Amino acid sequence: MPKAAPTHQPLLSVSNLKVAYPIRSSVLRRIVGEKVAVRDVTFEVKPGETVGLVGESGSGKSTVARSVIGLIKPDAGAIGFNGHDITRYSPRQLKSVRREMQMVFQDPYASLNPRLTVRDLIAEGWRVHRDVVPRGNWTAVAQELMERVGLNPDYSDRYAHQFSGGQRQRIGIARALALKPKLIICDEAVSALDVSVQAQVLNLLQDLQEELGLAYLFISHDLSVVEHLCARVLVLHGGEVVEEGSVHDIFDRPQHDYTKALLAAVPVVRPWLGRSVSSSTSTHPERLTQGGTIAPNIQSREERNDIYS
Amino acid sequence: MAEMRIGSDAVTRSAAASLLSVRDLQVEFTTAAGVARALDGVSFDVSPGETLAILGESGSGKSVTGQAVMALLPKPAGSIVGGSIVYDGLDLTARPVKDVRKLCATEIAMVFQDPLSSLNPVFQVGYQVAEPFRRRLGMGKREAWGKALELLKRVGIPDAETRIGDYPHQFSGGQRQRIMIAMAIALEPRLLIADEPTTALDVTVQKQIIALLADLQAETGMAMILISHDLGVVAQVAERAAIMYAGRIVETGPIREVYDRPAHPYTRGLLDSIPSAAEIGGRLTPIVGSPPNLLALPSGCSFNPRCPFATDRCRTKVPALRQPASRGSDHAAGCHYSEEVLADA
């Protein structure tokens, strides 16, 4: 099982990450304050491991992902990759890091350039990193990758819009794999998919991890997906990590009130069975709550969450 | 609680008991790429006070069903080409849109998926909630405003007195949906259609909204149609479920029956695809393939390319919705091999 965390040195180590957006004055647009999106986030991802990042909208989970991949510059803290702090890297150095770290995006429509064929989408990374695959082999290797993610390689000349949502997400995965990364960040990678297709993609991700020894930083608001896939889970709320632990600890013995409320809110498919989200049986009373009354503490949280949306 | 019946033979028996009776509804969409049959022979009944869940994935036609009832199909692209929608003995398909809307205003209400885009951004929420009172009941401004305030309090908007003059963008997602609900129940409708009411919301908020809807239903005795893609969300409040696939209802029955003993391979596939159904870290058992393109549906049963039970019969003959052997009279599935599916479990 790839979920069992290997013991060697962490592949990714994020410490005290802080990202804030400036608040500007209305007249001169001077920075008069800041709105903190993420504060003091610390975690590690070991090679081959899957770490889940859960939280509701505005919790800062995407900000963490985007900082790690370098789309946002953090205001404080360090992001270590393979033992080096990449927040201090020059653009040139970062470029080499980018090969090792790739991202699968949420929206299978917006994340693929509509003007490129599947082959070109997959080969885009090779255009940037010239030494990965020699130009003459691009088509062949791209087709191999398509096959690997379950796409018909004969369709390599088609454009993304000619595929269904699930197939596009497979293209997105093939594209991420093209540079042979060690870490893939999945930012809500299956959230936009229908449940029947989502299951296919989750299986694919698991297969690839087993085969290639990939590590995943898996970001989702869907607790059942995170529970299914991840070894360790961080719960983000209001930009801070409120709880961290193994998937069993978090789902079976949540400590923080927020985690508890979150788990309690997860819809249960067959409430009449009294079963929880988790396949493992749980005795936690919150799990058995069925609809009905509104807990006052949640009311106030909702207020708070939505400030960020 | 009245029964919901299946098949055209049931019409005579249930006509009096049903609040809404949809029979063999056909809806087509004209698009640049061709004509898509969005609904193909959809039939269902809703009785007063009952909650029906219409479930399905994207493109299955579940939202179109709600739009068809409310005469909200985008004109002229979408149009009803067959079947009937009988509300309280009145066939809505035979009436001009104007009349349907008038009826909808007082009898049938709708809550939409995205509460932000469903509220007019440039009017105060009070204005929008009070509008039904003013336009439909002819109330004065002040009186309608008072009514709106009551409603906002009823749906749990804190500080309603001060916030009634705010604009939609000043509210959180959950609050917006509460406002939408307030607007919907303003004239005490007998039927509320909620189209993915919680999809855009966080889980904690989602739970509250579902609870609110259930409360309101208990209080007013209105019937509800809950349209959703999430099997879990509706499970707590719906008595009945109708599963849609490619414009057809493929399975229907009491929700526990449908979930616990699915008689259609698609329903079963859906339930099996939910991650919580599988062992942690284990493999899921998804439905193979992709949802069909409505412009090029496979022949026979639309699900046949993805179905593990499919035979040549499935590829040629469209299965009718029928009651599988050994099941209760109100559980029906549109599959040639329902018995095998049930036996395979």
Add this chain to the structure above:
Amino acid sequence: MTSTRKCWEGLAAAVAVAVIALTGLSGAEAASPAERLPDNQQNLTFVPNFGVPSLDSAMVPLEMGTNQIMSNVLQALVTLDKKSIPQPQLATSWKWTTPTSLQFKLREGVTFSDGQPFTSADVVGSFDRFIAKKATLSAALSIITSYTADDPTTFTINTSAPTGTLLGVLSLVKIGQGTHSTDDVWWGKPIGTGPFVITSYVANDHVKLTRNDTYWGEKAKLKTLTFSLITDTNAKITALANGQAHVLGDVIYDQFPTVKAMENVTLTPADALTYYFLWFNNAKSPLTDPKVRRAMWMALDLPTIVQSLYGETASPMDSFCPSSAFGCVTAADMPSYDPKGAKALLAEAGYPNGLTADILLNTSNAGMDTLVSAFVSQWKAVGITVKPRAQDPTTWLADFSAHNWDMVVNPNATITGDADYTLNRLYNCAANRLGYCNPKLDALFTKAQQSSDPSERTALYQQAVNIMAQDAPGIPMFQTKSNVAALKSVQDLSIPPTEFIDWSTVYLTK
């Protein structure tokens, strides 16, 4: 494509409406008997044919438009009659006390329209301003060395040399109130001694005058007189057609059929001092050669061109200034249309295969482009390639002044009504307007300028133009008439060659 088809249908309808409307243009109103309108309806609108850059005569003393208006408000010591002979205005008499000293006796009992009496101090102040402004008249005024007010009714000018043409120039020096000689704002809307008073002025739009009830002479018959500055030809003709204007200063020949179709309008071509010239850059090869210049002249069928473009409103010239001006006598042996001769002459000058040149024209002079097209076509026939350069007035002036041209066409007016103004001002060596210099000619000009005997001057000018016809420094193309169109209700309108209409006699009938 339905939308396009609809467009066509709609458009066809619109065009039809327009055509129907245009064809029914002549509004037939029979001329009424000449019964004079009551005084409060004696309001006349005139559309002048020149722009009015300013009302300050000292700034723009040669502007036709300004003079057309201001000659009714401000008066000069003398005024020119129809034959361009100086007549008394604010001066009742004058005499050369020495060959370089001219003494005026000023009219007594004259007051400005604000009641101030007119004295020689006003004349001095006005001269101060005209000389100080260094405007377009400065060259002509540079001959004046001093001027004095000997007493309130006597004014003397001293010149550096005997000058027979001085009175013509003085007809342009308008007399305002002496105390305001440096007050720009006052001169922008001055008070004068003339029959009219300025009541309102909006730049580029209109100038409104009302009768000066304290005028020393015969009071004006019009109560108000509005100069409406309409530039667009269509708007101008339309203003006459719908009665918004009573008189148009000039109607171009191509609009004659339209105007003649109007039954209540009379169209009167009147002789004017305006003529059109073409200059060669005499200092620029190959135009330094008189043979080339004459050849180019001979290549042009001026009578035909003028007839087709201007009809009866213009006539070819037989001299270098318009025949209506004093001293502009017929030159002997002017080149005439002879394309074969032109070719031969070119070959003789060393250009058997023709030559190339450019011609500068001013876009603000309507019709010049048509004329130049006609010239270019005829030059082409004899192997001369000419490239036209059309420029806006200011750029034109800059290039023109810098002699940055091979040929140039422009209208000119012999504004003082004397051959000296045109011939001596433009063609003497010192002027260097077109790189032309002929000392013999200069001598004749000087002699003519200093003489005050008309017949002697005429003889001198005859010699001069004969020389010029041989030298062909430029081509006097044609002289034009001012084609004044007036409603038949306008009475006693007369158009002097200067085109400075005296409106005080005009009145309206029903």
Add this chain to the structure above:
Amino acid sequence: MSADQAVITIAPSHARRLRATVSARILVPLVVIGILGIGAIVVPVLYNYDPLHADLLVRLKPPGTAMPDGSIAIFGTDKVGSDLFAEMMAGTRVSLIVGASTLLIAGIVGGILGLLAGYFGGWLDTALMRIADIQLAFPSILLAILLVSVLGQGILNVIIVLSISNWVIFARVIRSQVLGLKSLEYVEAARTLGASHFHIIFRTLLPGCIAPMLVIASVEFGYVVLAEAALSFLGVGAPFGTPSLGSTISTGTQYLASAWWISTIPGLLLLVLVLATGVLGDALRDRFDPRLRSA
């Protein structure tokens, strides 16, 4: 949800017209412009048209007049006796050249500036947008008159002047397009590959801007041709010796009451040309980018 909803396309209501109609609306204007283009090249040559040639004996003749050389002036003659048909087609050539060159220059300059401003943001963006504000505060026709008085009259100068007053619209549209694209995941995806700025700007963003640029170009074409006509009317457009459609119409208005054809027939031709590009622009917009309507 709703990702796959697009498959059945519950279409935005304005995209209702079927693709076939859109194609016709693209094809027909292109054919019209093509015919005009060919006519503009061929007709003046066939007629041996010389803009400076004057034949005063046959000036202002109505359409259908027989000329001395035996030919028929189908659209009549103008004020110097030129065949109006030949003159119109020569004018069409000038108008087409002015329109096309202006859009090319304005499109390239505005497009690149818009790309850079949208992509880099910061001071570059601020500077560009402030320049655009200043530019917009000048009514473009006044700017044109001013600049022509600096540069002098001439077709090239008209093109320069119109380009200067047109680059802003390209820059603004492309900038907002880039701002929209920039946050799209596929552009971020390119960034996560470690792609250079050059790669992202020209390989990722630029292709996404081509459609709106085409739309703007075809919509603006008509305005540019009309602007040239207005400049000619004000006397700062096509110079004497190079008649454009605009200058022919403009000089013809003096004769509208006596020789209606000089202004009206070229006016109709201009109408067809501008209408064709307008319809083309609308069709392209419906096809590519309905959101550009208000641009």
Add this chain to the structure above:
Amino acid sequence: MLGYVVRRLLLAIFVLWGVATVVFIIVRMVPADPALLIAGQTATPEQVASLRQQMGLDRPLTAQYVQYLGQAVTGDFGNSYTHNVPAVYLIGQVLPNTALLAVLACTLAIVVSIPLGVLAALQVNRIGDRLVTTVSLIIQALPGFWIGVVMLLVFSRSLKWLPSAGLVGAQSLILPTIVLALPFIAILTRLTRSGLIEVNGEGYINTARAKGLGELTVVFPHAIRNALIPIVTVIGLQFGTLLGGAVVTETVFSFPGIGKLLVSSIQLRDYNVLQASVLVIAATFVIVNLLVDLLYAYIDPRVRLSK
């Protein structure tokens, strides 16, 4: 909100400074010399030079620029070279006329085009819509001066209903207003139509319909107020085109407006008048757009409450 207004004002001042500078530069780049123009063809170089000195044109450009900006701030733009009166006086004579014309044209355009646009949107692809769309396309495709001259010949010359030139009463405004408004009407009609069609697909319109509101109530006020948001911006931006179009219209109808003054000041190289009138026109545009921005904020609470 106040901060927003202050920021927009600062921006407006910056834009005006930019315009002032650009005009100064362009004007000094013009090859022809205003002193030469005034001195005339016969002037000697010395005369021209002394005139140039009188006009202050011999001083260094920076000195001229500083003086010009300093004076402009106090509303003094110097005297017209040719008319010898303050430039602002000349502008004051004609600016109200153009402003009146522009406001009338703008009002006419809004009054005519919004109902037409609504009509077209309600009838999408039916005869009414086709007619409105086609006519507006044609209007936009014809040169304004041609339409102007044709209208002049029809209504003034043939029918003699209206005056042809100048400003001699309220009737004088009719033709210029219509000619100026026509392209604006065409643009606004098409925008209103497309804006409404676009808004039609929005969720809140469905909500309004689900509430049982009639189609007219759905349009007024639900759809129109949202559709107006982009239209208001376009009205602001098009106001510049309107001011530009006024130049042509004023020329056709010999209307005493700032456009004609500006064109004649360009022709006469009357720098002070030129600079002043361009700045006045730019200021009008900037102020109108400032008002439009505020109106925008009024219509759209999202803007109002977030700024």
